[in-house]
Amino acid sequence: MEARPGRMRASLFLLICIFIVACNEAEEEGIGKVIVNDLPRIATPSFNQDSAYIYISEQVEIGPRVPNSPEQDSCAKYLISKLRSFNLEVTTQEGQVTGYDGMKLRFINIIASSNPESHKRILLCAHWDTRPIADRDVSRRNEPIPGANDGASGVGVLLEIGRLLGSTPPNIGVDIVLFDVEDYGRPSVNNSYCLGSQYWSKAALAKGYYPKYGILLDMVGAKDAQFYMEGYSRRYAPHVVKKVWEIAANLGYSNHFIFKQIPPITDDHLYVNTLANIPCINIIQHDPLTPTNFGSYWHTHNDNMDIIDKGTLKAVGQTILEVVYTEK
Ligand code: AHN
Numbered sequence: 001m002e003a004r005p006g007r008m009r010a011s012l013f014l015l016i017c018i019f020i021v022a023c024n025e026a027e028e029e030g031i032g033k034v035i036v037n038d039l040p041r042i043a044t045p046s047f048n049q050d051s052a053y054i055y056i057s058e059q060v061e062i063g064p065r066v067p068n069s070p071e072q073d074s075c076a077k078y079l080i081s082k083l084r085s086f087n088l089e090v091t092t093q094e095g096q097v098t099g100y101d102g103m104k105l106r107f108i109n110i111i112a113s114s115n116p117e118s119h120k121r122i123l124l125c126a127h128w129d130t131r132p133i134a135d136r137d138v139s140r141r142n143e144p145i146p147g148a149n150d151g152a153s154g155v156g157v158l159l160e161i162g163r164l165l166g167s168t169p170p171n172i173g174v175d176i177v178l179f180d181v182e183d184y185g186r187p188s189v190n191n192s193y194c195l196g197s198q199y200w201s202k203a204a205l206a207k208g209y210y211p212k213y214g215i216l217l218d219m220v221g222a223k224d225a226q227f228y229m230e231g232y233s234r235r236y237a238p239h240v241v242k243k244v245w246e247i248a249a250n251l252g253y254s255n256h257f258i259f260k261q262i263p264p265i266t267d268d269h270l271y272v273n274t275l276a277n278i279p280c281i282n283i284i285q286h287d288p289l290t291p292t293n294f295g296s297y298w299h300t301h302n303d304n305m306d307i308i309d310k311g312t313l314k315a316v317g318q319t320i321l322e323v324v325y326t327e328k
């Protein structure tokens with residue numbers, strides 16, 4: 001049978017009408033509708049660099065925060081009571097791990113949550129312990145270091161962020177995790193660093209904890225510190241690197257956040273990425289002019305309050321706050 005063009009056109013018209021009616025009905029039922037998140041934008045609070053500086057000096061005052069020492073206990077108490085005073089929900093994860101030298105090391109990971117009931121969450125982390133030896137120094141190499149930059153700086157920035165999260169809750173949930181026993185490692189022994197975060201990451205995976213992404217702060221307090229786009233951060237969380245560096249640039253901190261790449265660095269974020277499956281970046285100082293790339297004071301007794309700079313703390317703290325408060 002031969003199709004007649006008039007009838008073909010009529011059928012096509014009918015089909016189109018049916019399709020349009022069906023689409024409208026689907027839309028009324030909510031099918032194919034875009035759900036818009038119209039939560040009000042909460043203004044980003046101002047990061048107080050003086051406050052962060054005090055939180056760093058209070059940790060350094062306690063003395064080196066070496067695993068199994070009395071200072072480990074007093075600093076844990078200090079951090080827990082500070083975070084509780086900010087009205088955050090604080091828990092700890094405690095236990096024992098074995099160091100590269102066979103030592104049993106007590107660890108206390110400290111977790112502080114804002115909006116604990118929110119499903120959409122972001123992880124902010126840093127290590128709070130300090131290295132038991134000054135193996136990069138020329139003298140007193142077997143004595144512990146003050147760890148003002150390597151330990152206290154990331155924690156000081158996160159304490160100030162915690163204070164602001166408590167007084168001005170953002171739209172999303174935020175978990176601040178302070179890892180213990182990061183720096184009790186030996187350079188030649190694989191996976192000997194980051195023992196607290198390795199433990200935490202396995203437990204996070206087992207619990208089904210899955211924030212959108214994580215940001216690790218390590219050595220974020222030195223004068224003129226520069227942060228480059230680190231290898232594992234780029235491998236596992238390129239979208240987070242881009243977001244953070246762009247926000248820093250928009251805030252005028254491109255003198256600290258450099259749009260250049262550096263190779264991977266083994267640090268807590270590696271285990272958060274590979275053991276907990278949480279995309280996590282590392283904001284870590286990179287100094288191409290020193291042999292270690294971590295600054296001349298790294299793992300020496302010169303890692304004290306003299307090298308801490310409030311301008312660097314402000315750049316890092318305000319950038320992280322902007323990331324948190326623009327998330328919804
Ligand atoms: C390495 O030295 C390979 N990673 C640095 C981890 C670290 C030590 N961060 C602070 N102290």
Ligand code: ZN
Pocket residue numbers: 131150183299
């Ligand atoms: Zn270190």
